[in-house]
Amino acid sequence: MAPAERKKVLHKLADLIEKNALELAVLGVRDNGTELNMAIKAESGSAAGTFRYYAEALDKVYGEIAPTDPNFLGMIHKEPVGVVGAIVPWNFPLMIGSWKLAPALAMGNSVILKPAETASLSLLKLAELASEAGLPDGVLNVVTGQGSVVGEAIALSMDVDILVFTGSGGVGRRLLEYSARSNMKRCYLELGGKSPNLIFADAPNLDEAAKVSAMGIFRNSGQVCVSGSRLLIEASIHDDFVAQVAKYAAALKVGDPLDLGNDVGAVNSLTQLQGNLGFIDSAHADGNTIYLGGNRILEDTGGYYMEPTIVTDVKPTDRLAQEEVFGPVLGVLPFSSDDEAIALANNSIYGLAGGVWTSNLSRAHKMIRGIRTGVVHVNTYGGPDNTVPLGGVKQSGNGHDKSLHAMEKYVDLKTTWIKL
Incomplete structure (x- = not known):
């Protein structure tokens, strides 16, 4: 889909999230127990803002021309990775799910999203809204079930090109093992902290x-x-x-x-x-x-x-x-x-x-x-917005959610070398 059309779909999805903000927040609260005042802001509000941010960013991503020998043309293309497997936790499923979904969809990928077993309602509703917004069938798939069944199937699939995950270190280690046992898919892991x-x-x-x-x-x-x-x-x-x-x-x-x-x-x-x-x-x-x-x-x-x-x-x-x-x-x-x-x-x-x-x-x-x-x-704690990345070092994982840097996970670089 042309970037301008992708932009329209993601903006429409942000509109629908805002329109259904209270329902989405209540669905999440019923699942995970987050206080409603916080859920409205951190779940629905954050998700709408995230989709708008990447909708506006997606057509600002350009390929490059390499400064090389004038007898050659070196071009660097940025292409979608293909199929993204996203596994998200129960504490803020809509917010964290949007951190994965929005940049992945903005870059032209398809996504298979697995919510946590105890918190899937808001993400199932998000899939409905995405369809209503005009996202083509099959581009976003929300698949529920046990991590040991559904998560393992996604991680071992030869058709999933990258994995993005937020959760425990133990599960993160298993995902790395599944990557090695399958197609060596890249894994981006956010594994918590002791801050x-x-x-x-x-x-x-x-x-x-x-x-x-x-x-x-x-x-x-x-x-x-x-x-x-x-x-x-x-x-x-x-x-x-x-x-x-x-x-x-x-x-x-x-x-x-x-x-x-x-x-x-x-x-x-x-x-x-x-x-x-x-x-x-x-x-x-x-x-x-x-x-x-x-x-x-x-x-x-x-x-x-x-x-x-x-x-x-x-x-x-x-x-x-x-x-x-x-x-x-x-x-x-x-x-x-x-x-x-x-x-x-x-x-x-x-x-x-x-x-x-x-x-x-x-x-x-x-x-x-x-x-x-x-x-x-x-002199504060918490509150960074979409303009800055979130990611860890040591055993808190690798890669980043949020900011323009998050988009880097969802593209592959292809070099074209042309003799003139």
């Missing part, structure tokens, strides 16, 4: 830092890939800052995610809740202190809810400092110097995101250079 959030005594506003830090881990019950789950605090302000974060955390109202009066919704599943509570058991075993929370609540509702939880006296080698919880559990560690802060921040197999709070410009740049993550927030 450090560094608070220095000279932060411009410690009260704001405490409030944002609380929301940086407790929104969506901690089920966010970039959650600031390791809070590293300069020793001189440690006790006061923990108390301030706890004040904001304790004030958060946890409950029915469809109730607009609630601040935090549900944990996705009983399995996830049990995993979260297992980290509390580990904290006790490691000699950590449960400063706030640590319990399942609202069990009489039949839902899976957990208190915002703060754990102090965490040592760098403890489980809570090393493993991703993916729940509303914050581990706190003190530091005494810039070098110790960097060492603690990097003491992880992950490298997705991080945060730094300081008024010292030199220190901020030192932290940005020193912390090995794909994203570093300074």
